[in-house]
Amino acid sequence: xxxxxxxxxxxxxxxxxxxxxxxxxxxxxxxxxxxxxxxxxxxxxxxxxxxxxxxxxxxxxxxxxxxxxxxxxxxxxxxxxxxxxxxxxxxxxxxxxxxxxxxxxxxxxxxxxxxxxxxxxxxxxxxxxxxxxxxxxxxxxxxxxxxxxxxxxxxxxxxxxxxxxxxxxxxxxxxxxxxxxxxxxxxxxxxxxxxxxxxxxxxxx
Amino acid sequence: xxxxxxxxxxxxxxxxxxxxxxxxxxxxxxxxxxxxxxxxxxxxxxxxxxxxxxxxxxxxxxxxxxxxxxxxxxxxxxxxxxxxxxxxxxxxxxxxxxxxxxxxxxxxxxxxxxxxxxxxxxxxxxxxxxxxxxxxxxxxxxxxxxxxxxxxxxxxxxxxxxxxxxxxxxxxxxxxxxxxxxxxxxxxxxxxxxxxxxxxxxxxx
Amino acid sequence: xxxxxxxxxxxxxxxxxxxxxxxxxxxxxxxxxxxxxxxxxxxxxxxxxxxxxxxxxxxxxxxxxxxxxxxxxxxxxxxxxxxxxxxxxxxxxxxxxxxxxxxxxxxxxxxxxxxxxxxxxxxxxxxxxxxxxxxxxxxxxxxxxxxxxxxxxxxxxxxxxxxxxxxxxxxxxxxxxxxxxxxxxxxxxxxxxxxxxxxxxxxxx
Amino acid sequence: xxxxxxxxxxxxxxxxxxxxxxxxxxxxxxxxxxxxxxxxxxxxxxxxxxxxxxxxxxxxxxxxxxxxxxxxxxxxxxxxxxxxxxxxxxxxxxxxxxxxxxxxxxxxxxxxxxxxxxxxxxxxxxxxxxxxxxxxxxxxxxxxxxxxxxxxxxxxxxxxxxxxxxxxxxxxxxxxxxxxxxxxxxxxxxxxxxxxxxxxxxxxx
DNA sequence: GATGAATGAGCCTTCATTCAT
DNA sequence: AATGAATGAAGGCTCATTCAT
Numbered sequence: 004x005x006x007x008x009x010x011x012x013x014x015x016x017x018x019x020x021x022x023x024x025x026x027x028x029x030x031x032x033x034x035x036x037x038x039x040x041x042x043x044x045x046x047x048x049x050x051x052x053x054x055x056x057x058x059x060x061x062x063x064x065x066x067x068x069x070x071x072x073x074x075x076x077x078x079x080x081x082x083x084x085x086x087x088x089x090x091x092x093x094x095x096x097x098x099x100x101x102x103x104x105x106x107x108x109x110x111x112x113x114x115x116x117x118x119x120x121x122x123x124x125x126x127x128x129x130x131x132x133x134x135x136x137x138x139x140x141x142x143x144x145x146x147x148x149x150x151x152x153x154x155x156x157x158x159x160x161x162x163x164x165x166x167x168x169x170x171x172x173x174x175x176x177x178x179x180x181x182x183x184x185x186x187x188x189x190x191x192x193x194x195x196x197x198x199x200x201x202x203x204x205x206x207x208x
Numbered sequence: 209x210x211x212x213x214x215x216x217x218x219x220x221x222x223x224x225x226x227x228x229x230x231x232x233x234x235x236x237x238x239x240x241x242x243x244x245x246x247x248x249x250x251x252x253x254x255x256x257x258x259x260x261x262x263x264x265x266x267x268x269x270x271x272x273x274x275x276x277x278x279x280x281x282x283x284x285x286x287x288x289x290x291x292x293x294x295x296x297x298x299x300x301x302x303x304x305x306x307x308x309x310x311x312x313x314x315x316x317x318x319x320x321x322x323x324x325x326x327x328x329x330x331x332x333x334x335x336x337x338x339x340x341x342x343x344x345x346x347x348x349x350x351x352x353x354x355x356x357x358x359x360x361x362x363x364x365x366x367x368x369x370x371x372x373x374x375x376x377x378x379x380x381x382x383x384x385x386x387x388x389x390x391x392x393x394x395x396x397x398x399x400x401x402x403x404x405x406x407x408x409x410x411x412x413x
Numbered sequence: 414x415x416x417x418x419x420x421x422x423x424x425x426x427x428x429x430x431x432x433x434x435x436x437x438x439x440x441x442x443x444x445x446x447x448x449x450x451x452x453x454x455x456x457x458x459x460x461x462x463x464x465x466x467x468x469x470x471x472x473x474x475x476x477x478x479x480x481x482x483x484x485x486x487x488x489x490x491x492x493x494x495x496x497x498x499x500x501x502x503x504x505x506x507x508x509x510x511x512x513x514x515x516x517x518x519x520x521x522x523x524x525x526x527x528x529x530x531x532x533x534x535x536x537x538x539x540x541x542x543x544x545x546x547x548x549x550x551x552x553x554x555x556x557x558x559x560x561x562x563x564x565x566x567x568x569x570x571x572x573x574x575x576x577x578x579x580x581x582x583x584x585x586x587x588x589x590x591x592x593x594x595x596x597x598x599x600x601x602x603x604x605x606x607x608x609x610x611x612x613x614x615x616x617x618x
Numbered sequence: 619x620x621x622x623x624x625x626x627x628x629x630x631x632x633x634x635x636x637x638x639x640x641x642x643x644x645x646x647x648x649x650x651x652x653x654x655x656x657x658x659x660x661x662x663x664x665x666x667x668x669x670x671x672x673x674x675x676x677x678x679x680x681x682x683x684x685x686x687x688x689x690x691x692x693x694x695x696x697x698x699x700x701x702x703x704x705x706x707x708x709x710x711x712x713x714x715x716x717x718x719x720x721x722x723x724x725x726x727x728x729x730x731x732x733x734x735x736x737x738x739x740x741x742x743x744x745x746x747x748x749x750x751x752x753x754x755x756x757x758x759x760x761x762x763x764x765x766x767x768x769x770x771x772x773x774x775x776x777x778x779x780x781x782x783x784x785x786x787x788x789x790x791x792x793x794x795x796x797x798x799x800x801x802x803x804x805x806x807x808x809x810x811x812x813x814x815x816x817x818x819x820x821x822x823x
Numbered sequence: 824g825a826t827g828a829a830t831g832a833g834c835c836t837t838c839a840t841t842c843a844t
Numbered sequence: 845a846a847t848g849a850a851t852g853a854a855g856g857c858t859c860a861t862t863c864a865t
Binding site: 122126129159 | 233234235236237315318319321322323324325326327334335338360363364366367368369370371372374375377378379380387390391394395398399
Binding site for chain 6: 624628662663666
């Protein structure tokens with residue numbers, strides 16, 4: 004009697020194990036045997052569900068990307084459409100979601116970037132993700148800035164998000180999401196009309 | 209007597225080969241056999257000069273870090289001490305030196321970050337490097353901003369530098385150093401007194 | 414489900430292959446590749462079962478030691494407790510058991526000794542073995558000789574056993590176990606009271 | 619101006635280094651690089667003087683064999699021809715010469731035996747050595763015992779010599795040459811006419 | 824669906840040997 | 845005579861993958 008729907012159980016279980024192993028020993032030491040042991044399954048099963056190690060790696064990367072995308076969309080969904088400052092901050096908060104700051108997720112991201120450089124599928128995935136952040140930011144900024152300026156500021160905010168994230172990831176003290184929000188809000192205050200902040204104040208109250 | 213002083217020739221030759229291989233096939237496929245072949249030497253020589261693959265990797269990382277440090281110092285040396293804006297821009301230019309934007313260097317940096325997470329020696333090296341950027345920025349900013357504010361702005365600039373660099377590295381179109389300078393100069397203009405820019409104008413003329 | 418209980422099959426199979434290879438090409442040429450080929454398994458399996466070549470070597474040495482110990486105990490078990498001469502001869506016969514004279518076993522012993530000098534674990538194993546022979550001999554001799562004399566004679570018999578064995582191992586004509594028994598029995602006749610031999614005669618009849 | 623007669627200096631120097639290295643790290647870890655370093659010469663020189671590692675090993679073995687032969691001959695030369703017991707003891711003393719009990723010599727012997735099993739040249743050398751001991755013993759014994767008996771006793775003495783030597787080599791407490799002489803003298807007393815010992819007493823006085 | 828024994832290619836490393844100097 | 849840089853084959857080991865159960 005074969006258990007049905009084991010996909011739903013095994014796949015996330017293994018993806019989580021990959022991140023845990025990457026956290027503990029690094030991507031370069033993440034063997035199928037170790038991942039299997041961490042997930043309490045046999046190494047052979049990875050082939051069964053993912054068609055090989057590469058499939059598992061790819062699925063893990065997709066999972067990380069989706070989690071980020073979900074975080075941002077969840078934050079945006081909770082913010083009024085008129086509150087442009089709030090929406091920009093929501094995008095920032097989504098990128099600094101506690102889950103994204105988890106050690107295993109952070110290390111998986113770092114490994115992901117290095118790995119993606121030589122893996123067309125992952126590279127494209129990552130590029131889509133990168134453009135999505137920019138597109139989210141631009142959408143809001145265009146409502147209050149000329150297109151060209153909106154592009155410019157969007158790139159600034161995106162750089163601040165990724166830069167703060169990266170520097171925190173490489174720092175023993177970790178990522179300080181409050182400081183991230185403070186730096187980026189300060190940036191916004193100097194780029195956007197003051198009225199938007201008054202509006203934001205009123206809507207948040 | 210055998211050839212002497214080959215250290216000076218072989219070590220840079222092998223370090224360069226590492227970066228070339230990382231560029232071509234990725235860090236995870238950079239075997240000593242391939243590195244040796246790329247450098248036109250036998251694989252065994254790596255042990256002779258670096259005591260093993262790890263020694264070569266470490267030496268490569270140190271080389272990359274030193275090159276960056278040198279770029280920044282070179283740019284700073286060419287800028288007048290009174291020209292605070294110019295000095296901040298020099299730091300930015302140093303970080304976006306053409307050599308740092310070379311594909312093989314970019315990929316080595318990415319690999320370096322992921323690898324350093326699980327390699328205490330490299331982690332410390334990388335951390336020193338990270339703090340140095342902040343310290344360079346802070347030194348200039350403190351001359352015109354209150355300490356606390358200088359710290360805050362230094363973190364912003366550092367984040368912009370690393371963020372723009374990272375996003376460019378992950379982008380098929382590469383890193384646009386002119387745009388980087390524009391974004392960061394724009395940031396500075398909104399953080400620093402206008403007189404500093406007038407002074408900069410005069411000194412650069 | 415995969416085949417279970419292969420330990421019981423593979424381990425002795427590989428240990429036997431080690432001895433065969435040592436016999437054929439010598440300890441210094443016994444590579445895991447050759448051992449694997451001899452056992453008709455892949456070289457990787459040695460890691461699976463023994464954790465590495467050293468583990469296999471160690472297991473082989475233990476096996477050789479245990480076989481010797483077993484031979485002696487088997488011979489002793491077949492001899493009446495009162496028949497002291499018979500028991501001493503049983504110990505000798507155990508040491509010259511046909512299995513111990515097999516070319517592959519002989520060469521493994523020789524390699525073992527040289528190797529054990531620089532391998533603490535094996536050295537201790539070998540030392541325990543060496544003391545056990547002495548202890549077996551002493552136990553019987555003390556029943557008919559003063560303690561000090563029993564010690565002295567035990568050392569003589571042990572030396573004769575090992576000396577005859579060694580000289581036979583290094584001799585193209587091999588080990589002559591009948592001669593061994595004759596030489597040692599002659600030694601005993603000159604060290605022990607004649608009545609013991611009369612008793613032995615009667616009990617053997 | 620090439621130095622002449624360096625053979626006389628370099629060869630013994632390297633042979634000694636082999637034994638020292640075998641003592642320190644074991645035969646299986648005695649690389650030419652390590653031997654060269656120990657002898658304070660470059661690794662390449664081994665080829666120059668011995669035509670390769672094997673030549674050096676072979677020369678070392680020959681050296682060990684010759685030293686033993688010399689020890690025995692030296693002891694015999696100091697003993698009166700009529701003193702048969704004394705001459706037999708001289709042979710024993712030669713075999714337990716302090717130089718033969720040196721740790722590096724002991725370990726070289728052990729390695730030698732294991733290695734000789736698969737090296738025809740060394741095997742023959744070692745066999746000649748083995749026969750020489752027997753022949754020395756037999757020559758003396760035949761003067762007082764029937765041929766067949768002399769053969770038998772010679773084998774007993776040879777076995778005692780090698781057995782005591784081997785057991786001492788494998789024992790952390792080392793080889794006790796006084797005990798060796800005591801055990802073998804005891805053996806002789808029970809195999810040879812008492813008058814020979816009286817004669818020995820008188821001649822030694 | 825799941826196991827883990829088994830494979831064999833590929834890795835890093837060691838090492839005897841060669842050779843330009 | 846002597847060096848030691850350089851080679852490249854061979855070693856032990858790791859690991860993704862396969863497959864009988």
